[in-house]
Amino acid sequence: MFPQSARTMELVVSAIICDREQGKLAVAQRRSTRFSEIDGKWEFPGGRVKVWETLEGALVREIKEETGFDIQPVELVNASINSYSFGDFVVLFYLCNKIGGNLKLSEAIRQLKWVSPHEALGLNSTLDGLVATVVRLLARRGVEGIGEVRRGYER
Numbered sequence: 001m002f003p004q005s006a007r008t009m010e011l012v013v014s015a016i017i018c019d020r021e022q023g024k025l026a027v028a029q030r031r032s033t034r035f036s037e038i039d040g041k042w043e044f045p046g047g048r049v050k051v052w053e054t055l056e057g058a059l060v061r062e063i064k065e066e067t068g069f070d071i072q073p074v075e076l077v078n079a080s081i082n083s084y085s086f087g088d089f090v091v092l093f094y095l096c097n098k099i100g101g102n103l104k105l106s107e108a109i110r111q112l113k114w115v116s117p118h119e120a121l122g123l124n125s126t127l128d129g130l131v132a133t134v135v136r137l138l139a140r141r142g143v144e145g146i147g148e149v150r151r152g153y154e155r
Contacts, residue, residue, distance in 0.1 A: 009081070009088045013059040014046035015071055015096045016133065024114035025134070026098075027123060028066065031110045042123040044093060044133070045109070059094055067112060068104030071096040078133040093133045 017026040028045040047062035049055060056073045063071045078093040105112060115123070120134045 007088050009090050011049040011055075012046060012089045012091045013049055013055055013062065014044040014091055014093050015059055015063050015073070016044050016077065016093055016137070017063070017067075017069065017071060017096050017098050019098070019114055022114065024116055025120055026067070026069075026112055027115055027120060028105075028112045029110045031108055040110070040124075042125050045112070046091075055092060056094070059096070063096070064101065066106045066109055068101045069098050070100035072099050077137060080133075095137070 015026075018024070019026070026045065027042045029040060029042050031040075045063055045066045046059060047066065049058040053061070055076075059073050060071060063069055073094045073096050075095050076092055077095050080091050080093075082089045082091055103112065117134050117137065
């Protein structure tokens with residue numbers, strides 16, 4: 001989907017956090033906001049990149065703020081453009097390892113759950129890129145391969 005107008009686009013990073021043992025992905029459900037387009041919908045957690053941040057630095061910060069998890073970005077796997085009444089966004093999706101932290105949801109997230117890649121395809125998502133990203137991961141790695149994040153990045 002292309003932007004509706006010549007509005008400024010914001011850069012957003014999202015984490016595909018994998019549970020390697022279970023072969024599942026973390027997805028977050030948005031709380032109700034003043035924007036009905038995203039109320040109660042599912043997404044990979046993440047957020048806006050600040051001007052002074054690196055992409056990976058922003059991702060680590062956003063995931064800590066939203067979920068309480070410590071992560072290590074492994075690779076960029078997809079990008080999408082998302083347009084809403086309240087703004088246009090370029091979203092970069094990173095495959096990540098969870099390396100620590102305890103679940104502590106921010107006010108923006110109603111709940112977080114772990115789903116199989118096939119379950120993720122059926123979610124009511126805020127991002128056009130969520131389904132495309134899962135399909136791309138499945139095509140590249142297969143269901144079993146989603147949990148096989150590069151060993152060299154493990155701590």
